[in-house]
Amino acid sequence: MVRLITHNLLACHAKDCNTNNFPLAFKDVQLEIREAEFNPEFLRGFLPKLEWTALVDTAKQLGDTSLPVEQPEMLDDEFLKNLHHVLLEIHVEEGSMTCPNCGHVYPILNGIPNMLLAEHEIG
Amino acid sequence: MPRYLVQFAQAHNDFRLPELQSIGELLGISVTLPSDLESRDPMRPVMVIDLEVEEHARLLARRCILIKAVYEFYAQGFTYAELHEANKLSQPSWARYIEDTSFRFLVTSSQHKIPQARQKEVIESFSYMGFLGKIDMKNPEINLICFEEYDDRHKTTRVRHEGDGEFREVFFGRLLEEGSARQLIAKFDVKKRAYYGNTSMESEISLLMANQTLASPGKFIYDPFMGTGSMSYPTSHFGALIVGSDIDGRQMRGKGKTPGVIRAATQYGTASRIIDLATFDVTHNPWRCGELFDAIVTDPPYGVRAGAKRLGRKKELPDYKKELCLQHTLNGRPDDQPYIPPTKPYELSHLAADLVVLGRYLLKPNGRLVFFLPTVTDEYEEVDIHTMLCEGMEVIANSLQDFGSWGRRLVTIRKTTLEKYPPPSFDPTPEIDANSHIPAHKDFREKYFQGFKSKTDEFNDGASLSDP
Numbered sequence: 001m002v003r004l005i006t007h008n009l010l011a012c013h014a015k016d017c018n019t020n021n022f023p024l025a026f027k028d029v030q031l032e033i034r035e036a037e038f039n040p041e042f043l044r045g046f047l048p049k050l051e052w053t054a055l056v057d058t059a060k061q062l063g064d065t066s067l068p069v070e071q072p073e074m075l076d077d078e079f080l081k082n083l084h085h086v087l088l089e090i091h092v093e094e095g096s097m098t099c100p101n102c103g104h105v106y107p108i109l110n111g112i113p114n115m116l117l118a119e120h121e122i123g
Numbered sequence: 124m125p126r127y128l129v130q131f132a133q134a135h136n137d138f139r140l141p142e143l144q145s146i147g148e149l150l151g152i153s154v155t156l157p158s159d160l161e162s163r164d165p166m167r168p169v170m171v172i173d174l175e176v177e178e179h180a181r182l183l184a185r186r187c188i189l190i191k192a193v194y195e196f197y198a199q200g201f202t203y204a205e206l207h208e209a210n211k212l213s214q215p216s217w218a219r220y221i222e223d224t225s226f227r228f229l230v231t232s233s234q235h236k237i238p239q240a241r242q243k244e245v246i247e248s249f250s251y252m253g254f255l256g257k258i259d260m261k262n263p264e265i266n267l268i269c270f271e272e273y274d275d276r277h278k279t280t281r282v283r284h285e286g287d288g289e290f291r292e293v294f295f296g297r298l299l300e301e302g303s304a305r306q307l308i309a310k311f312d313v314k315k316r317a318y319y320g321n322t323s324m325e326s327e328i329s330l331l332m333a334n335q336t337l338a339s340p341g342k343f344i345y346d347p348f349m350g351t352g353s354m355s356y357p358t359s360h361f362g363a364l365i366v367g368s369d370i371d372g373r374q375m376r377g378k379g380k381t382p383g384v385i386r387a388a389t390q391y392g393t394a395s396r397i398i399d400l401a402t403f404d405v406t407h408n409p410w411r412c413g414e415l416f417d418a419i420v421t422d423p424p425y426g427v428r429a430g431a432k433r434l435g436r437k438k439e440l441p442d443y444k445k446e447l448c449l450q451h452t453l454n455g456r457p458d459d460q461p462y463i464p465p466t467k468p469y470e471l472s473h474l475a476a477d478l479v480v481l482g483r484y485l486l487k488p489n490g491r492l493v494f495f496l497p498t499v500t501d502e503y504e505e506v507d508i509h510t511m512l513c514e515g516m517e518v519i520a521n522s523l524q525d526f527g528s529w530g531r532r533l534v535t536i537r538k539t540t541l542e543k544y545p546p547p548s549f550d551p552t553p554e555i556d557a558n559s560h561i562p563a564h565k566d567f568r569e570k571y572f573q574g575f576k577s578k579t580d581e582f583n584d585g586a587s588l589s590d591p
Contacts, residue, residue: 001385002401003398006399008411009415010410010411011409011410011411012409013403013407013408013409022411034395035395037396042340042364046343049412049415051411088395107461110376110381111385111400112372112375112400114372115401116370116403116404116434116463116464117404117407117434117464118464119448119449120445120448120449122434
């Protein structure tokens with residue numbers, strides 16, 4: 001778990017950390033690949049919600065270069081299959097995510113990220 | 124339009140119609156309820172509804188947890204004379220079975236047992252239908268059912284067969300399909316689950332909640348109080364993709380390397396649909412943007428088994444202590460890891476109101492927020508639910524599960540607005556002025572542990588104490 005679909009939706013939410021707080025940078029990751037059901041309808045519907053550059057860069061960082069730098073206009077089957085793999089089949093099991101702005105480190109343990117804020121980080 | 128007879132399971136009466144309507148909406152089936160109030164009273168065990176085609180009745184029976192069976196409707200009456208008269212007019216519907224169809228004829232009822240002798244008498248009274256096919260009690264081609272509806276005499280003592288024949292109304296039809304979704308109740312039985320906790324939701328109710336969310340393949344659903352994941356199993360069973368969060372990760376993890384929620388989902392074959400679990404306080408959440416989810420479904424902690432918590436402190440610390448804490452957090456001792464931030468109670472009426480505003484932000488237009496709200500039976504008023512609503516969010520169902528002095532209401536709210544709203548602030552709502560309505564679920568925990576004394580009781584108690 002911590003799949004890239006979720007990673008693409010999470011931003012640092014510490015107090016006063018409002019700019020440059022996304023995407024969180026993976027560090028010391030252990031990956032697992034697990035098969036998921038392919039649902040092109042879901043992917044098409046989700047596309048507008050994605051931050052494309054962040055997704056491509058993060059995937060590259062984790063060793064997957066199957067996605068084009070620019071989001072294509074034509075959503076063919078091959079593209080959707082690659083997108084499916086990147087979004088739903090790559091699991092970050094261990095490691096951490098670091099905020100590029102404030103440096104807060106969110107540790108990932110057994111696939112579950114701890115995104116609780118410390119007392120001084122809440123408003 | 125063709126008419127169908129729906130026989131409900133004898134449970135959760137208040138949930139019957141919301142479920143029927145939700146599944147109708149999900150499957151694109153137009154369900155027309157009877158126009159008169161008495162016939163669409165959800166407390167009655169059967170209801171005659173209009174559907175476009177027979178297949179729709181079957182689809183409903185395969186997905187609605189509270190449907191026991193569906194029938195092609197032939198006739199109803201307050202007496203057998205009326206029933207037969209109506210049934211003769213329905214002849215075009217059953218004439219095709221006269222010639223050569225094996226059949227079985229059953230006379231049944233709710234809340235009552237009909238003596239064999241009278242069953243036989245009733246069956247014989249239908250002889251004018253002139254069915255020529257073979258009578259087959261094991262594998263008939265069709266089942267004809269005559270259903271007598273008796274008033275609920277639950278918990279009253281009565282002699283055997285007392286009041287036999289004094290039914291409220293009698294219905295007649297042909298069985299189409301028995302409700303197969305009810306089998307899921309056993310499948311999701313908490314006792315047989317690989318991982319559960321003391322706050323896990325019972326299987327039947329969690330299935331009803333899943334149906335209220337319109338869970339189906341490709342739907343994206345969020346549970347902000349994930350706990351042991353009770354809501355994620357039935358929703359993922361119906362094909363939805365689930366994301367869960369909780370302020371306390373231990374409930375989701377359990378013991379062992381693989382999180383408990385994933386172990387249970389693996390048992391149901393839906394682990395790949397549990398997209399992610401994350402530990403955070405929903406009032407300080409990391410969602411980057413809104414309009415993400417098709418539904419939010421949750422059973423928020425209401426303080427009896429477990430109390431809701433949010434980040435913060437009950438009491439503000441003096442500045443020098445704050446500084447000490449900050450230093451401690453920044454330079455944590457290695458034997459004191461991981462750092463666990465302080466939490467404070469999250470009062471239920473605030474939580475409920477926040478949940479609605481959060482739903483408006485995180486749900487896609489037309490998305491649904493489905494959650495349980497406990498309430499004090501004597502104090503509940505319709506307006507309670509409306510105290511937590513905000514613009515753009517509309518209550519579409521509100522079903523009570525009654526436990527006597529208290530109960531819980533399954534509230535379904537639809538996001539009706541297309542407008543984009545900013546993320547909620549989760550600021551503690553300013554103290555309510557004396558004129559505004561205080562909902563019965565406010566301070567539910569305190570009321571529960573005081574045994575739901577009414578205002579007058581408290582007054583009397585006070586009086587007796589001051590007596591010499």
